[in-house]
Amino acid sequence: MVDIINFVALSGIFNVLFFWYASTKMKSKADPIKTFIVSFVFSVPLSLLLIGVYTTMLVYAVKHGLSEDAMWEYMEQEELQ
Template identity: 85%
Template structure:
């Protein structure tokens, strides 16, 4: 669970920094505070998507009697096929 929280935090931080950097490269030079707010708003749906995928995976694991590690391994195997 801590891994997914870290992933959400890092993706949010990356999103904020990307929008802030992109705002410095635009010719119109938007306000950095407004850019920060927009980037934060864009990171919220990403966080909900990641939480939804992780929660769905855990519910599926509980229904099948598997552990969290077994589910990650199963998902990796499915991705490789």
């Protein structure tokens, strides 16, 4: 669970920094604070999507009596097929 929280946090931080950096490279200079707010708003749905997928996976695992590691293995096998 800590891994997914770290991943969501890092992806959000990367998204915010990327938008902020991209705003400095535009011909018409955008306000850094407005850019920060827009990038933060865009990172929220991504974070919620990741949390939703992970929560769904854990609920499915608990329902079928599996562990988190077993679910990751199952997902990797499905991905390879």
